[in-house]
Amino acid sequence: MFVLDSRLQQDTVVLGDYPLCRLLLMKDAQYPWFILVPRREVVSELFQLDAADQLQLWQETNGLAEVLKDCFAADKMNIATLGNVVSQLHMHVIVRRRDDVAWPAPVWGRHPAQAYTAEQLAVLKARLRLILTEDFCFAEG
Template identity: 45%
Template sequence: MVELHSRLAADTGALGETSLCWLRWMRDGRFPWLIVVPKREALREWHHLPVVEQGRLLSTVNHLAAELERVTGAEKINIGALGNLVPQLHVHIIARFQNDPCWPGPVWGQGTPQPIEAPPAWLGDLRLPQ
């Protein structure tokens, strides 16, 4: 049975899931930030998924990107699947604003995270994929 990587479990909160993916939110109060993690054992790269599941993952990411934009009014949505520190495939979806602390640069390795425990209010307005 596949398990969520310990770093992802520590840094994120549960939002929901689909038959393919866990849906998570990042516990950094600086940014509205979602994480999508396919529930597949030892999966490191998107292109290692079967083509049908690649399409389902893309559909999930696109849905959540549009929802994050809608509920936050983001000026830009950043999507990335780096995996340099956490090898388990996971996709970041981050709402960005010109006044955010890292604009216009990337969020990774920049500044000091602001840990939050309670789900942010904007999550309540998010429509999750089926």
């Protein structure tokens, strides 16, 4: 049974699900920062997914990155799995712009997170509804 790591629950907003992954939004309005978590039990490394799930993860990651790059006018898309703090396999997909507060350094630990306002979150979700594909199922709320 898939259970989302408690740290990810604390630090993110659940946006919905792709066929394989749960899509999360980091609670940091400084960057459009998304996380894909394969809905599989006890997986911490990419190689622990079977071949079909590995392919699906890459398809979901690349598809998300492509639409986010266009939607948010990214100068660069940062895509990574680290897992040093949260061992549950998760893929960061971060929109980077030359004018963001951490550019060109990594976003991790650079600046304290700035929470989204209710209005910012509503606008972002509305934008995503326009760009995410039909294979994405939005979470209620």
